[in-house]
Amino acid sequence: MKPVVVVYNRLYEEALEYIRASCDVHYFPGYKENYLEFMEALKTADGLIGSGLKVDEDFLDQAPNLKIIANKSVGYDNLDIPLLKKRGIRAANTPGVLNDTVADTIMALMLAAARRVPELDQFVKTGGWTENGFKDHQFGVDVHHKTLGIIGMGGIGSTLAKRAHFGFDMNILYHNRSRNEQAENTYKAVYCQMEELLEQSDFVCVMTPLTPQTKGMIGKHEFTRMKNTAIFINASRGPVIDESALIEALQKKQILAAGLDVFKEEPVERENRLLLMPNVVTLPHIGSATEETRKKMAMLAAENVVAGVTGGQLKTPIF
Ligand SMILES: NC(=O)C1=CN([C@@H]2O[C@H](COP(=O)(O)OP(=O)(O)OC[C@H]3O[C@@H](n4cnc5c(N)ncnc54)[C@H](OP(=O)(O)O)[C@@H]3O)[C@@H](O)[C@H]2O)C=CC1
Numbered sequence: 001m002k003p004v005v006v007v008y009n010r011l012y013e014e015a016l017e018y019i020r021a022s023c024d025v026h027y028f029p030g031y032k033e034n035y036l037e038f039m040e041a042l043k044t045a046d047g048l049i050g051s052g053l054k055v056d057e058d059f060l061d062q063a064p065n066l067k068i069i070a071n072k073s074v075g076y077d078n079l080d081i082p083l084l085k086k087r088g089i090r091a092a093n094t095p096g097v098l099n100d101t102v103a104d105t106i107m108a109l110m111l112a113a114a115r116r117v118p119e120l121d122q123f124v125k126t127g128g129w130t131e132n133g134f135k136d137h138q139f140g141v142d143v144h145h146k147t148l149g150i151i152g153m154g155g156i157g158s159t160l161a162k163r164a165h166f167g168f169d170m171n172i173l174y175h176n177r178s179r180n181e182q183a184e185n186t187y188k189a190v191y192c193q194m195e196e197l198l199e200q201s202d203f204v205c206v207m208t209p210l211t212p213q214t215k216g217m218i219g220k221h222e223f224t225r226m227k228n229t230a231i232f233i234n235a236s237r238g239p240v241i242d243e244s245a246l247i248e249a250l251q252k253k254q255i256l257a258a259g260l261d262v263f264k265e266e267p268v269e270r271e272n273r274l275l276l277m278p279n280v281v282t283l284p285h286i287g288s289a290t291e292e293t294r295k296k297m298a299m300l301a302a303e304n305v306v307a308g309v310t311g312g313q314l315k316t317p318i319f
């Protein structure tokens with residue numbers, strides 16, 4: 001009998017075919033609409049592949065045969081890792097293959113916020129650009145030769161540092177729990193404590209995973225330490241920052257602008273005050289969302305799930 005794999009959310013055909021070659025696949029591209037059937041399929045599932053679904057004790061009780069969860073994302077804050085270990089369920093994510101694409105997205109947020117791209121785009125499209133030209137108060141600020149502080153100098157953080165150092169002549173500061181010698185040697189990144197990074201950076205970019213330690217890591221205190229010309233970027237996870245504190249910092253002009261790919265609630269609520277601020281550039285959590293990269297993530301996750309249900313070695317295990 002072939003192992004059973006439940007696929008939730010849309011998966012590229014190539015990755016589905018790869019799994020189908022050795023497994024029976026139950027595919028739920030829109031699992032929320034077919035939640036009962038999805039939960040029924042879980043009862044016999046050996047493997048689960050998808051992204052974002054919260055996996056806790058209640059969920060695992062419905063999936064007694066599960067051997068592997070293959071996240072189609074690098075973040076795995078949706079998984080209760082100690083619980084998976086306790087139950088002998090393996091887990092994998094998709095690190096590395098998305099670094100360049102996410103770093104590109106972050107550069108786009110930095111450039112868009114600094115050079116006020118969405119605001120000026122609207123200005124042109126709504127007929128504001130007339131014979132009178134545009135005004136000094138619409139000027140942006142430079143990105144090149146500024147100081148970029150990266151909190152979370154891991155795979156994505158380092159790839160961002162590469163762009164900033166070689167492409168934009170930026171000075172790089174970073175903060176982690178441990179030193180990243182490769183970033184120090186190759187991108188001249190300087191290790192700092194959090195306070196020093198916040199005080200010295202023109203751009204502050206958060207790129208840590210969401211964990212109990214990083215939840216709410218950037219709050220009121222941290223925003224008050226930043227320069228009032230600082231541009232704050234978050235492409236990690238919404239709850240890593242205190243969103244109310246960010247709103248307050250922007251309202252009080254404690255910082256200049258922000259670029260956000262992630263939010264406390266996703267999709268972001270229509271009433272969120274950040275959406276009303278012209279100096280906040282927003283994206284719908286699309287850091288890794290190019291076709292090329294999403295295909296690589298899908299294949300890597302598919303390889304992990306197949307290895308997991310057939311007792312093979314996971315390509316990118318979480319633990
Ligand atoms: N917006 C999007 O679409 C995407 C968002 N992401 C998010 O980005 C996160 C990072 O991805 P990736 O770069 O691959 O992960 P990595 O594990 O490679 O890097 C994470 C970095 O964060 C640091 N870190 C972890 N905990 C802390 C802490 N408590 N304080 C300070 N630094 C810390 C780590 O260093 P150390 O262990 O030394 O502290 C490490 O350098 C993902 O977990 C995910 O949430 C990822 C992909 C796309």
Ligand SMILES: O=CC(=O)O
Nearest residue numbers: 072073074075288
């Ligand atoms: O948010 C995306 C991820 O890969 O993590």
